[in-house]
Amino acid sequence: MSDSMDDERQRIREQKKRELRDRLENGSVSGDSSAVEQAASPDTPISIRGRDHLDEVVGEHDVVLVDCYADWCGPCQMLEPTVESLAAETDAAVAKVDVDAHQRLAQQLGARGVPTLVLYADGEPVERMVGVQDRATLAGLIEQHS
Structure with missing residues (x-):
């Protein structure tokens, strides 16, 4: 796999972590558990x-x-x-x-x-x-x- 693909994957992973952390901290995660499962392990x-x-x-x-x-x-x-x-x-x-x-x-x-x-x-x-x-x-x- 190329370095650019690894970099892009890492960037997306970090973005998803930030989004999940923001939603959890702001209490905006509703009963939709599928969104949480897709964003994090x-x-x-x-x-x-x-x-x-x-x-x-x-x-x-x-x-x-x-x-x-x-x-x-x-x-x-x-x-x-x-x-x-x-x-x-x-x-x-x-x-x-x-x-x-x-x-x-x-x-x-x-x-x-x-x-x-x-x-x-x-x-x-x-x-x-x-x-x-x-x-x-x-x-x-x-x-x-x-």
Whole structure:
């Protein structure tokens, strides 16, 4: 991708952030949640319902952190507060894939163990990590690819 496209994308991203911040500060955000969702990433993790849903989420957001987890997994439970705080505090969208409910999708994402985290930037997987990661590492990767 060319530098001019990257610059334009960054300019648009910054403009949307300013617009959302202005609307939130001025209390002008009405019950229309779709406008907020388009302008910013969700503040809570998105539960992925299948491959098409994941593709949709990755297509809608510049940076997406995908957490492949299992309810029975102790390390996954340890990572959950970190994942939730990243969703609330970063520009990245955070998606969660239950490996038991979506085994084929987990395989496609390269999840051979849980938790597996896959970071997408501009629609492409750019990082894959297995095991519990600290918040600073994940936040740094998100910032690096934002």
